[in-house]
Amino acid sequence: MEGKLKDIYNKGFLNEFGEKVHNVYREFNPENFTTDVMNECWITLSLKERMRRITETLGEYLPLDYEDALNVLFSIDEICTGFPYLFFPDFVEVYGQAEEHWELSMEALERFTQRSSSEFAIRPFIVKDPDRVMDRMMIWANHSNEHVRRLASEGCRPRLPWGIALKIFKKDPSQVFNILEQLKCDSSLYVRKSVANNLNDIGKDNPAAVIDTVRRWIDIHPQTDWILRKGCRTLIRNGNSEAMKLFGYTNFEEKELQIIEASISVWPHKIKIGESCELRYELDIPKIQSAHIRIEYGVDFVKARGNRSRKLFLLSDKTVAGGTHLSGIRTHSFADLTVRRHYPGEHRITLLVNGHEEAHTTIKIIEG
Numbered sequence: 001m002e003g004k005l006k007d008i009y010n011k012g013f014l015n016e017f018g019e020k021v022h023n024v025y026r027e028f029n030p031e032n033f034t035t036d037v038m039n040e041c042w043i044t045l046s047l048k049e050r051m052r053r054i055t056e057t058l059g060e061y062l063p064l065d066y067e068d069a070l071n072v073l074f075s076i077d078e079i080c081t082g083f084p085y086l087f088f089p090d091f092v093e094v095y096g097q098a099e100e101h102w103e104l105s106m107e108a109l110e111r112f113t114q115r116s117s118s119e120f121a122i123r124p125f126i127v128k129d130p131d132r133v134m135d136r137m138m139i140w141a142n143h144s145n146e147h148v149r150r151l152a153s154e155g156c157r158p159r160l161p162w163g164i165a166l167k168i169f170k171k172d173p174s175q176v177f178n179i180l181e182q183l184k185c186d187s188s189l190y191v192r193k194s195v196a197n198n199l200n201d202i203g204k205d206n207p208a209a210v211i212d213t214v215r216r217w218i219d220i221h222p223q224t225d226w227i228l229r230k231g232c233r234t235l236i237r238n239g240n241s242e243a244m245k246l247f248g249y250t251n252f253e254e255k256e257l258q259i260i261e262a263s264i265s266v267w268p269h270k271i272k273i274g275e276s277c278e279l280r281y282e283l284d285i286p287k288i289q290s291a292h293i294r295i296e297y298g299v300d301f302v303k304a305r306g307n308r309s310r311k312l313f314l315l316s317d318k319t320v321a322g323g324t325h326l327s328g329i330r331t332h333s334f335a336d337l338t339v340r341r342h343y344p345g346e347h348r349i350t351l352l353v354n355g356h357e358e359a360h361t362t363i364k365i366i367e368g
Contacts, residue, residue: 239355
């Protein structure tokens with residue numbers, strides 16, 4: 001996927017962008033700009049490296065004065081929209097961090113995020129002066145534009161993918177919660193998704209803080225309940241007992257509710273890397289009124305150094321009547337993926353119900 005995405009930055013795109021700049025800034029040479037961007041290292045650069053290469057070359061071709069350079073970008077930003085133009089806010093990150101530029105840079109990030117997204121570019125500013133930037137983001141959280149409100153949440157996610165980690169908020173997320181408090185009933189799904197993802201990030205380092213937030217926010221608004229459920233997905237997947245209880249999952253650890261019959265089997269018992277196996281599972285729900293269940297299977301993948309790492313796969317998440325017999329079949333592939341390579345060895349496969357192991361089996365993976 002990353003390889004496909006980085007190809008959006010090609011000669012045609014750069015030439016077209018160069019012409020847009022040239023139309024408002026006659027000293028800009030589109031041909032030379034494209035040639036300098038696509039230097040001898042271009043083919044080896046990743047998506048983010050290509051983006052930064054465009055930013056740095058743009059800085060060489062635009063006016064030396066930061067304010068003058070931004071005015072050129074302001075002249076064309078309305079016709080430069082979408083993901084490819086993330087280098088607009090990246091320009092602010094690279095050239096606008098001096099103290100005398102702070103206010104102008106904040107205005108630029110607020111403006112550019114409405115056309116693309118400033119979620120990555122804001123983070124170095126947070127690292128440098130968290131209190132000052134979070135005060136500005138509190139204002140953004142009440143902005144009329146949904147893209148700016150989303151920036152208030154997305155920009156301070158402690159573990160934003162592709163973005164630098166915000167260690168200060170991994171340690172203490174209280175300032176982040178102040179922002180999310182403003183957005184917990186937001187009318188925009190785009191914003192609510194960001195709030196949920198932010199909560200999910202926080203829960204990986206501060207689960208108790210997220211649980212406390214759920215207790216405060218739950219049942220105040222249907223949109224907030226949606227945020228909370230999505231924001232606690234990792235806690236639920238990890239079987240956090242407090243999260244499971246708050247969202248109504250049956251506690252099968254209680255003596256009278258324990259699942260007695262549960263099994264999982266695999267066929268064949270030995271396959272080559274690249275092949276698939278068939279998993280069969282069965283379990284009997286205790287004879288109670290009803291049960292809210294989440295059924296998953298976990299594979300303890302053998303890693304390159306022989307250690308193991310578990311990955312969970314959802315089978316079912318629903319409410320069933322007490323006494324129900326549940327069964328199912330799932331095909332699982334051991335083909336290599338971009339995000340996961342497979343290695344030979346014995347892999348443990350576990351059936352989990354509401355986060356608790358109820359049965360297990362093994363499969364042997366050999367070289368293809």
